[in-house]
Amino acid sequence: GENVEQHPSTLSVQEGDSAVIKCTYSDSASNYFPWYKQELGKGPQLIIDIRSNVGEKKDQRIAVTLNKTAKHFSLHITETQPEDSAVYFCAASPSGTYKYIFGTGTRLKVLA
Amino acid sequence: AAGVIQSPRHLIKEKRETATLKCYPIPRHDTVYWYQQGPGQDPQFLISFYEKMQSDKGSIPDRFSAQQFSDYHSELNMSSLELGDSALYFCASSLNLGQETQYFGPGTRLLVL
Numbered sequence: 001g002e003n004v005e006q007h008p009s010t011l012s013v014q015e016g017d018s019a020v021i022k023c024t025y026s027d028s029a030s031n032y033f034p035w036y037k038q039e040l041g042k043g044p045q046l047i048i049d050i051r052s053n054v055g056e057k058k059d060q061r062i063a064v065t066l067n068k069t070a071k072h073f074s075l076h077i078t079e080t081q082p083e084d085s086a087v088y089f090c091a092a093s094p095s096g097t098y099k100y101i102f103g104t105g106t107r108l109k110v111l112a
Numbered sequence: 113a114a115g116v117i118q119s120p121r122h123l124i125k126e127k128r129e130t131a132t133l134k135c136y137p138i139p140r141h142d143t144v145y146w147y148q149q150g151p152g153q154d155p156q157f158l159i160s161f162y163e164k165m166q167s168d169k170g171s172i173p174d175r176f177s178a179q180q181f182s183d184y185h186s187e188l189n190m191s192s193l194e195l196g197d198s199a200l201y202f203c204a205s206s207l208n209l210g211q212e213t214q215y216f217g218p219g220t221r222l223l224v225l
Contacts, residue, residue: 032212043116043202043216044155051212089154093212099145099168100214102154 002027002094006103013080014111021106023090024072032093033073034100035064039086047088048075080110114139116205116217124223125193133188133220137205143167144186145214146178149200161186162208193224 003026013019025033031052036044050057050064050073057064061080066073077084087107091100117136125131137144143162147155157170161180172178175193180186190197200221204214 034213036216043218046213046215049213097168098143098160098162098206098212099157099170100147100155101157104154 002030002092002101004090004092004101004103006090006106008106009104010107010109012109012111015080015082017080019075019077019080019084019108019110021075021088021090021108022072023074023092023103024070025092025101026071027092027094028068028071029095030092030101031095033064033066034091034093035062035075036089036091037086038089038105044089077108080108082110082112084108085110116203116215118201118203118217118220120220121218122221122223124225126225127193127195129193129224131190131193131222133190133201133203133222135186135188135203135205135217137184137186137203138215141205141207141215142184143206143208144180144184145204145206146172146186146188147202147204147216149202149219151199155202158188190222195224198222198224 006023034049038044063076087105090103119134145160146158149155158172160168164180178188200219202219204216
């Protein structure tokens, strides 16, 4: 079955710097890759997603890149702000199923 | 915009008791998913429903059951609760089975004593 690895597990950056979180997946048939932000005591909130027929997607300060050959995808946050501090999860949706397989999460801390 | 509603938000139970968690999807969403998130862990898929039928099954214990009703809300029934069942339980919904994007609710925090 699908397995998703996520790195790093914790990440501290200075306000205004960029943050990059990387995920790899094992099932080459996976075709949808969302990213979620989870704040303490809240449910995961979708921040960006990408489908397997697209290599890159950008939404303001957030971008996601996908390398299907290498089976990895990355989240890029530019001009980080303290409110970006949260746990970020990547996920993969294997083809033929509708569940998500989540990565283990990255705790991002943006230092003011 | 309306979001996924879950109730209760917090629940405390004793071992061997039963619990029922409820999920109300975003209006017009007909697919619901249940996930369990242990402390410091990622969400683990339990089960999903589309049009009142089970569409996918994950690591859901036999002690748990779930169903989706005609108004698309879903209930997760948990029996013979164990200490290890203490976790956050999230419900998510999507527009339909073919729509990949899942929108998560705020979760129910279950504590089993």
